[in-house]
Amino acid sequence: MTEFNKYLQKKYRTNKIFFDEYMEEAxxxxxxxxxNDKVRSKRSGDFLTSPEVSKYFGKILNQWIQESDLDLNIVEFGSxxxxLxxxxxxxxxxxxxxxxTARVELSKKNIQNVASLEELTFNESDLVFGNEVLDNIPCSVAVFKDNKWYEKVVNLEExxxxYDFVKARKEIIDWIEINQITGDENIDIEVQINIDxxxxxxxxxxxxxxxxxFDYGFEQKDRVERKYRSLLRTYKDHHLSVDPILEPGNVDITYDINFxxxxxxxxxxxxxxxxxxxxDFLINNGFNEYFDTLQNKLLLSEGIENLKINSYLSGLKALIDSNGLGGFYCLEAKKI
Ligand SMILES: C[S@@+](CC[C@H](N)C(=O)[O-])C[C@H]1O[C@@H](n2cnc3c(N)ncnc32)[C@H](O)[C@@H]1O
Structure with a gap:
């Protein structure tokens, strides 16, 4: 029995835990x-995110923040x-x-950081933002079979x-109903109560x-067009990896957000x-100006400088690539 398994059995005092509990622990x-010992969202880590691919993602966001006149207590979640x-x-x-592990890096860069928002000493903010944080917030998994909702649990016995299936908890069924999701035996539902x-x-x-x-995801009306039964997946060393229960602690577990x-x-x-x-967010907020300035600099540059600008330009292109990062969503919400 692994240390992780012993830890789970002791903490939950049961042999079966809900998938969101499992994801939280893993x-x-x-x-x-x-x-673990390294920050996962960097070049040497397991996946690359927009701000890691190009510093211009942050520069464009910065410009948007200034133009929107947002200044008081700017808070990023999942930095x-x-x-960024x-x-x-x-x-x-x-x-x-x-x-x-990530907080150590943030402190090295002199960025004020805390482990949870309860540690912040203010209660007003102009802006809260995050990149690829929602997809790492543990979800539950609901499955529809013979006209009933079941829920995935992880069996810790061996x-x-x-996986096993149990009757879905009431809160899971309530969430599905509130979101007007109809049962389909071919589609698993990643239930985002923890995002709520x-x-x-x-x-x-x-x-x-x-x-x-900012995150990857979909709108409910488009879910049927996605060919996969489940939108949960894992990443390791920049590649899609094993089923979420096979290598806990070793792989990133993530899913597409139902926006x-x-x-x-x-x-x-x-x-x-x-x-x-x-x-579109990037193009609406100054992408082309950065791109054109770099293109012009490229023409006048030589040697290392030329290589550097070329790499900035490819980073910028990656940010708007419709088949990659450009196809991610940006959700902007304003207090009514
Ligand atoms: C995929 S990484 C993205 C990192 C960074 N935003 C980027 O774009 O490179 C997700 C990060 O969110 C953090 N995270 C997840 N849930 C969080 C929460 N509830 N509060 C704060 N951080 C969280 C994780 O620890 C992880 O560092």
């Missing part, structure tokens, strides 16, 4: 993926190495980051974990004027959201 416990927040030009900024709670907590504690989240549900939740909390592609 990512954030002392055996978890984000609390990773800090590659470091581009934001204000002293009045804070990183909330669960991973202690050395190698396996995350948003409630942010709004309750920080009362932000504006909220901005229709996020919008609905924000509405109930008094926020009006708009959803656009990351590509």
């Amino acid at each position: 990512l954030y416990s002392k055996y978890g993926f984000f609390n 990773g190495t800090g590659s 927040i470091e581009q934001i030009n204000t002293e009045n900024k804070f990183a909330v980051e669960l991973s202690s 050395e190698i974990f396996s 709670k995350f948003l409630e907590n942010i709004i309750h504690n920080l009362n932000p004027k504006t909220i901005l989240f 229709s549900s996020v919008k609905r939740k924000l509405k109930t909390l008094g926020y009006e959201s708009s959803l656009l592609l990351q590509r």
